[in-house]
Amino acid sequence: MNIAVLVSGRGTNLQAIIDAVESGYIKANISVVISSQKDALAIQRTREHGIEAIFIDPQDFWKDKEHKEEKRVEYDKKIIAELEKRNVDLVILAGYMLMLSPYFVEKYKNKIMNIHPALLPSFPGVNAQKQALDHGVKYTGATVHFVDSKMDHGPIIIQDIVPVYDDDTEETLSNRILEKEHKIYVEAVKLFVEGKLRVEGRRVKILK
Ligand code: GRF
Numbered sequence: 001m002n003i004a005v006l007v008s009g010r011g012t013n014l015q016a017i018i019d020a021v022e023s024g025y026i027k028a029n030i031s032v033v034i035s036s037q038k039d040a041l042a043i044q045r046t047r048e049h050g051i052e053a054i055f056i057d058p059q060d061f062w063k064d065k066e067h068k069e070e071k072r073v074e075y076d077k078k079i080i081a082e083l084e085k086r087n088v089d090l091v092i093l094a095g096y097m098l099m100l101s102p103y104f105v106e107k108y109k110n111k112i113m114n115i116h117p118a119l120l121p122s123f124p125g126v127n128a129q130k131q132a133l134d135h136g137v138k139y140t141g142a143t144v145h146f147v148d149s150k151m152d153h154g155p156i157i158i159q160d161i162v163p164v165y166d167d168d169t170e171e172t173l174s175n176r177i178l179e180k181e182h183k184i185y186v187e188a189v190k191l192f193v194e195g196k197l198r199v200e201g202r203r204v205k206i207l208k
Contacts, residue, residue, distance in 0.1 A: 001028040001193050004088040006079070006096040007035050011042025013094040013115055016182035017189055018049050026186065028193045031086040034079055036098050054082060058098060069101070076104040083108075090192055093147065094185070102149040110155075110199045112147040113192070115185050117177045119143060119159055124152035129174045132164060139163055140173070142181045144188040146199065155204045157197060158184045 003021075005014050014033065020026040033046040033053045046053035061075040062068070075098075083091065093100075093114040105112065118128035119141040125131075132140040141161040148154035160180045164173060191197050196207045 001090065002031040002086055002088045003028050003090045003092060003189070003193075004031055004083050004086065005033045005046075005092045005094050007033060007040055007042035007094050008037045008097040009040055009042060009095040011040065011045045011094065012178060013181055013185050014042050014092075015045055016186050017092065017094070018045070018051070020186045020190070022049070026190045026193055028090075028189075031088055032082060034082060036096065042095070056082075072099075073101045073103045076101045080104060080107060090189070092185075092189065099151060100147060100149075105147055105149045110146050113144055113157065113185075113188060114147050114152070114154075115181050116143045116145070116152050117174065117181060119161065120145060120152055120156060127170075129177060130170050133168060133170060133173060137164055140177065142177050142184055144184050146204070155199050155202050157188045157191070157204045160184050 005017065007014055018030060021028060021030055030051050033042065033051060035043050035053060035055050036058050038055050043053040056078050058075055061071040064071055089111065091108055091112040093112065116128060118132055120143040123131040139161045141159055143159045144157045146154040146157065162177050162180055191206060198205045198207060
C-alpha cells in the first residue's frame with residue numbers, strides 16, 4: 001500500500017507516521033510527502049528519512065482571484081498527478097492548511113484522512129484548542145476522520161479525549177492533545193492499511 005502525506009508546517013503527525021512505518025508497525029510505504037509551504041519543517045523531516053518531498057506552490061494558482069475555484073482544482077490536479085504517478089492508495093492530511101477541492105475529495109473518496117485537535121463536531125476550523133478553552137469545556141480531544149467536501153466534517157474514524165485543566169494555556173492544552181493525535185493517527189492509518197475500516201454513511205465500522 002502506498003501512502004502520500006500532505007503537509008504545510010512542522011510535521012509532528014507526519015513524524016509519528018514515519019516512525020510507525022519505519023518500525024514496521026504500519027506495513028505500508030510512504031511514497032511521497034507534498035508540501036504547500038516551501039520551508040515547512042515537515043519537508044526536512046521527510047528528507048532526513050530518505051523519503052521524497054515535493055513543494056507545490058499554491059501561489060502559482062491563486063494569483064488569479066477571479067477564478068479561485070478553477071484555480072483550486074488546477075492546484076489539486078497537480079497534486080493528483082503526483083499521487084497517480086506513485087499509485088497512491090491513501091492520502092493523509094497532516095497539518096495541511098488548504099481546503100481540498102470537491103474534485104479531489106470525490107476522486108479519493110474515503111481514501112483521504114485528516115486529524116483535528118478537538119472532538120468533532122465541536123470546534124472545527126482553526127484554533128480548535130483556543131476555541132475549547134474559550135468555551136470552558138472540561139474535556140476536549142482529537143479526531144481522525146475521512147475527508148469530505150466540508151471542512152472538518154467527514155465520517156469519524158477514531159477519537160480520544162483530553163481533559164482541560166484550570167491552569168491550562170493554549171500551549172499546554174495543545175501539547176497534551178498533540179500526544180493523543182500522534183497515537184490515534186497511527187492507529188487509524190494502521191487500520192486502513194489492514195483493510196479494517198468500513199464506511200457506512202457517516203459511521204465508520206472497525207472490523208475485527
Ligand atoms: C495538528 O494539531 C493537527 O491536528 C492540525 O494541525 C496540526 C498539525 O501539526 N490539523 P503537525 O504539523 O502535525 O505537527
